[in-house]
Amino acid sequence: MADQYDYDLFTIGAGSGGVRASRVAAAHGARVAVAEEYRVGGTCVIRGCVPKKMLVYGAHFAEDLEDAKAFGWTIEGKSFDWAALRDAVQNDVTRLEGLYGETLSNHDVTVLNEHARITGDHQITLASGKIVTARYILIATGARPFIPDFRGNEHVITSNEAFHLDAIPRRILIAGGGYIANEFAGIFNEFGSKVTLANRSDTILRGYDESVRDRLLQISLTKGIEYCFMAEFEYVEKQDDGSLRVKLTGQDERIFDVVMVATGRVPNIEGLGLETIGVECGKRGEIVVDTFSRTNVDYVYALGDVTDRVQLTPVAIREGQAFADSVFGEVEPYAVDHSCVPSAVFSHPPIAAVGMTEGEARNTLGSVKVYQADFRPMKNVVAGRNERSLYKMIVDAATDRIVGIHMIGPEAPEIMQAAAVAVKAGLTKADFDATVAIHPTMAEELVLFK
Ligand SMILES: Cc1cc2nc3c(=O)[nH]c(=O)nc-3n(C[C@H](O)[C@H](O)[C@H](O)COP(=O)(O)OP(=O)(O)OC[C@H]3O[C@@H](n4cnc5c(N)ncnc54)[C@H](O)[C@@H]3O)c2cc1C
Numbered sequence: 001m002a003d004q005y006d007y008d009l010f011t012i013g014a015g016s017g018g019v020r021a022s023r024v025a026a027a028h029g030a031r032v033a034v035a036e037e038y039r040v041g042g043t044c045v046i047r048g049c050v051p052k053k054m055l056v057y058g059a060h061f062a063e064d065l066e067d068a069k070a071f072g073w074t075i076e077g078k079s080f081d082w083a084a085l086r087d088a089v090q091n092d093v094t095r096l097e098g099l100y101g102e103t104l105s106n107h108d109v110t111v112l113n114e115h116a117r118i119t120g121d122h123q124i125t126l127a128s129g130k131i132v133t134a135r136y137i138l139i140a141t142g143a144r145p146f147i148p149d150f151r152g153n154e155h156v157i158t159s160n161e162a163f164h165l166d167a168i169p170r171r172i173l174i175a176g177g178g179y180i181a182n183e184f185a186g187i188f189n190e191f192g193s194k195v196t197l198a199n200r201s202d203t204i205l206r207g208y209d210e211s212v213r214d215r216l217l218q219i220s221l222t223k224g225i226e227y228c229f230m231a232e233f234e235y236v237e238k239q240d241d242g243s244l245r246v247k248l249t250g251q252d253e254r255i256f257d258v259v260m261v262a263t264g265r266v267p268n269i270e271g272l273g274l275e276t277i278g279v280e281c282g283k284r285g286e287i288v289v290d291t292f293s294r295t296n297v298d299y300v301y302a303l304g305d306v307t308d309r310v311q312l313t314p315v316a317i318r319e320g321q322a323f324a325d326s327v328f329g330e331v332e333p334y335a336v337d338h339s340c341v342p343s344a345v346f347s348h349p350p351i352a353a354v355g356m357t358e359g360e361a362r363n364t365l366g367s368v369k370v371y372q373a374d375f376r377p378m379k380n381v382v383a384g385r386n387e388r389s390l391y392k393m394i395v396d397a398a399t400d401r402i403v404g405i406h407m408i409g410p411e412a413p414e415i416m417q418a419a420a421v422a423v424k425a426g427l428t429k430a431d432f433d434a435t436v437a438i439h440p441t442m443a444e445e446l447v448l449f450k
Contacts, residue, residue, distance in 0.1 A: 004135075005122060005134050005135045006031075006033075006132045006133050006134065007032060008025070008032065008136065009021075009022065009025045009033075009134060009135070009136045009328070010032075010034075010035070010116075010136070010138070011034040011035070011137075011140055012035050012116045012118075012137070012138070012272065013035070013036065013042065013140040013141040013142055013268075013304075014036035014100070015041070015045075015140060015141075015142045015304065015305075015316065016043075017304030017305075017317060017319055018034055018042065019034070019040070019041070019042070019100055019103070019320070020321055021303065022109045022324075023104060023109060023324075024320065024321055024324035024325065024328075025324040025327070025328045027107055027324075028324060028330075032108075032109045032110070033110040033112060033132065034104065034110070034112070035114060035115070035116035036114075037113075037114060037116070037127070039097050040097055040100045040104070040111065040113075041093075042142055043142050043305070044313040045093065045096050045097060047159065047160050049313055050092075052159075052180075052184075052187075054085075054088075055089065055163075055187050056183065056187060058085045058089075059187045059190035059191055059348070062080070062190040062191070063190065065078055066383075067379070067385060070383045082167060082168045082191065086163070086165070089163065090163070117272055117273040118137065118274065119273055120277070121277060122134055122135065122137070136300075137299060138303070138323065139274075139302040139303075139306055140303055140304050140306065140316070140320065141268040141269070141272065141306045142305040142306055143265035143305035143308070143311060144160075144265060145159060145262070145263075145264075145265055146263055147261055147263070148175075148232070150232075150233040150234065150235060151234075151235040151236070152235050152237055153236065153261075155238050155244055155259065157258060157259070158261055158262070161260075162184060162260055168188065168193055169188070169193050170257050171194045171255065172196070172256060172257065172259070173196045173244075173246055173254070173260070174195065175197075175199070175260070175263055176262035176263045177200075177201060177203065177204040177205065177206065178204075178206075178262060179343075179345040179346075181262035181263075182216065182220075182345055184260060184262065185220065185225050185347075186220070186225075186346075189225050189348070190348060194226075196225075196254070196256070197220075197225060197226070197227050198227075198228040198229075199230075199231065200230065200231065202230055204217060209357040209392060209404070209406035210357065210358070211358070212351055212353070212408045216349075223348070228248060228250075230249070231248040231249055231250055231251055232248065232249045233246070233247075233248060233249075234247040234249060235247050239255070242257075243256065243257055244256050244258070244259050266284070266285055267284065267285045267287065267306040267307070269281060269306065274287070279300055279302075282308070286306065286308035287302035288307075289301070289302050291335035291336075293307070301323055304316035304320070307319075310338055310341050312341065315338070315341060319336050322334055322335060340355055344413035349387065349408055349409050349412065351406075351408045351412060352406075352407050353405070353407070354404065354420040354423050355402070355403050355405060356394055356403045356404040357406065358394055358406075360404075361396070361403050365397075365398070365403065367397035367398060368397055368403070369394075370392065370394055370395075371392070371393040371395065372449075373391045373392075373448070373449060374388055374390050375445065377409060378440060380410075389408060389412075389442060389445075390406075391409070391446060392404075392405070392406040392407070393429070393432075394406075395428075395429045399428070400428040400429050401426055401427070402423050402427060403423070404423070405423055405446070409442055410442065415442065415443045419443075429449070433447065435447045
């Protein structure tokens with residue numbers, strides 16, 4: 001049966017989900033090819049999580065070097081070289097791209113570095129004109145930045161370009177209220193840019209717990225980040241000196257050196273030929289799938305950001321693993337559990353969260369107990385940095401089960417990864433109380449809530 005096709009599996013997109021699915025399917029014995037039109041590794045490795053986190057590390061030195069004085073260190077002549085950091089990050093991205101390519105070839109996956117589109121039943125046509133057939137097709141084409149429609153939008157950049165700037169802008173406007181906007185606001189602010197964050201609503205980080213969002217706003221304002229709420233683009237005009245004249249609703253015209261939009265991401269479905277075989281898409285352009293990542297066409301699957309379920313790398317990877325095991329492995333088909341997915345915002349300081357916010361818990365459960373620790377980390381006290389952390393635990397009053405943890409403070413994502421295991425496992429507040437603290441740490445607050 002398999003031999004009537006060139007491949008058992010043809011994956012479109014070698015990002016987080018596509019690489020995992022292809023490699024695991026091949027390990028199960030399938031003949032696999034994957035097409036990638038840009039760079040193997042996808043968004044996360046090439047222009048997302050990985051280079052972003054490296055910039056976050058680089059940026060945070062601004063505060064660490066400042067704080068070092070209070071710990072007795074004299075650092076003379078400190079300066080920051082953006083080009084050095086940018087190039088170091090890009091070198092590592094290239095190294096990782098190579099590793100991902102090696103992983104695929106070590107598993108005998110054929111990598112085709114070109115655009116692919118579906119041109120018929122079980123049929124894919126590559127940019128080079130080559131036509132191949134496959135028993136199964138997996139669409140793992142990810143998402144791309146959404147740029148709103150306004151006059152002059154050709155002058156803005158997105159996160160894709162932010163990693164390659166020639167210089168750190170003196171004045172940057174970042175549009176958006178989500179995690180990417182807030183992370184880059186923190187990064188550029190630490191590098192010395194005057195950062196303005198504009199959002200069309202009156203809040204940032206929708207979906208995160210309100211107290212934690214308010215704390216980030218308050219700390220960011222103290223650090224000098226400016227916020228414009230209820231502001232949408234009217235126009236952007238390029239001036240003779242290269243700077244950008246920007247008009248936002250409700251604001252006077254302002255001049256910036258760079259305007260970056262981080263106003264959401266849209267599924268990559270254009271030019272894929274989905275209509276050729278009738279693959280169903282939803283209102284936001286997402287490919288509609290069931291819990292097993294199956295589309296309405298029985299041999300076509302889709303996973304990761306293009307399905308717009310939870311747009312995070314570890315989720316795309318799990319979906320890729322589950323797909324490959326279920327279709328090509330000797331296991332009962334299984335689905336990925338999308339509940340209780342922990343997440344982080346690598347702002348300065350970072351945020352981490354798992355489970356329900358206080359608002360969601362009150363609406364869903366009725367009776368909840370909320371425990372809160374609002375404290376100044378020891379390091380900040382010594383450094384004279386007036387920046388307080390906030391940890392919140394949400395407990396179902398009826399069962400004592402912890403239904404959510406929300407944190408903002410140094411290393412919150414590192415601490416959260418372990419705490420998320422406990423929440424996912426359904427542990428109770430009493431279980432946390434029974435655990436002895438590690439002292440002195442920030443994380444000990446999690447077992448000392450009163
Ligand atoms: C700035 C930024 C920061 C992020 N930070 C984090 C983070 O800290 N943590 C986290 O978990 N997630 C983060 N993400 C999200 C994460 O990168 C994505 O959720 C993840 O990469 C999705 O994986 P995927 O396999 O669905 O798609 P992708 O990784 O986007 O891969 C899709 C691939 O398909 C290719 N492609 C598309 N169409 C075609 C075609 N027709 N033919 C051939 N190839 C094609 C693309 O070139 C791309 O390489 C971040 C994203 C961004 C943009």
